[in-house]
Amino acid sequence: EDTAASGAPAVEPGKVLIVYLSRTSNTKAVAGIIQRTVGGKVVALELEKPYPANYQATVQQVSDENEKGYLPPLRTSVENIRQYDVIFVGFPTWGMQLPPPLKSFLKQYDLSGKTIVPFSTHAGYGVGSGFETVKAMAPRSTVLEGFSTKGGVERDGVLFVMAGNKEKQVQNEVQAWLKRIKLLSSK
Ligand SMILES: Cc1cc2nc3c(=O)[nH]c(=O)nc-3n(C[C@H](O)[C@H](O)[C@H](O)COP(=O)(O)O)c2cc1C
Numbered sequence: 361e362d363t364a365a366s367g368a369p370a371v372e373p374g375k376v377l378i379v380y381l382s383r384t385s386n387t388k389a390v391a392g393i394i395q396r397t398v399g400g401k402v403v404a405l406e407l408e409k410p411y412p413a414n415y416q417a418t419v420q421q422v423s424d425e426n427e428k429g430y431l432p433p434l435r436t437s438v439e440n441i442r443q444y445d446v447i448f449v450g451f452p453t454w455g456m457q458l459p460p461p462l463k464s465f466l467k468q469y470d471l472s473g474k475t476i477v478p479f480s481t482h483a484g485y486g487v488g489s490g491f492e493t494v495k496a497m498a499p500r501s502t503v504l505e506g507f508s509t510k511g512g513v514e515r516d517g518v519l520f521v522m523a524g525n526k527e528k529q530v531q532n533e534v535q536a537w538l539k540r541i542k543l544l545s546s547k
Contacts, residue, residue, distance in 0.1 A: 367535060367539060367544040369399055371445070371446050372445075373399025374399075376398055376399055376400025376401070376446045377400060377401050377444040377446070378394055378447075378448040379405055379465060380402070381462060382450070383411070383514070385522070386520060387451060390450060390522070390530060393534050394448055394479070394538075397531075397534060398543055398544060400448070403438055404436065405436050408432070408434065409432065409433075422459065430460060431467055434461065434464050441471075447476050448476075448478075448479060449466075449476060449477070449478050449479075450478070450480065452480065453485065453486065453488050457488055457489050457490060466497040467497065471500075471501045473500065475502045476501045477543070478490065478494045478503065478507075481509055481510065482510060482511060483511065484513065487508040491503075491506040504541045507534060507537045
């Protein structure tokens with residue numbers, strides 16, 4: 361059943377922030393689907409020093425950063441984060457973990473009292489510890505059930521996949537998820 365037309369946002373769009381990290385635009389596409397469904401401001405997380413274009417070099421750098429607990433400085437700054445009540449945080453699964461830039465974001469901003477909604481894309485291995493780390497790093501926030509879907513497989517040269525039937529499928533899954541966590545009214 362196509363549910364694309366049903367439901368209305370159950371939260372004021374002006375109070376919704378959608379922050380995401382994306383290298384090959386799959387997570388960005390999910391952020392866009394969420395934005396078109398509940399509204400809100402979309403912000404891409406960018407680094408002062410971007411990761412290499414080369415995939416293997418990035419895998420290695422991320423692995424080193426995870427090992428050292430290094431938090432890469434963000435170029436992005438979110439203006440007036442206090443105005444937001446609901447903060448979506450989206451990311452690709454990297455090394456079965458939360459990517460370092462998301463750790464930088466969660467460390468840098470005071471999100472106490474806010475509702476955090478994580479989402480991720482992955483290459484088929486799932487979210488790993490990503491959602492758990494969001495919870496651990498935001499102990500004074502309410503972290504809702506996350507959403508995760510298969511995105512690209514950069515290792516095999518499969519980059520952006522959120523088009524056509526896959527995009528429609530993800531739209532429907534996102535709708536169902538947002539209803540489940542009561543950010544979209546079900547009718
Ligand atoms: C550095 C790096 C590490 C990755 N590690 C994993 C992983 O551990 N498990 C997995 O399923 N996918 C992994 N992937 C694949 C991405 O999660 C997947 O392609 C995702 O859809 C990319 O999202 P994006 O297009 O928003 O960047 C990795 C990708 C990169 C670049």
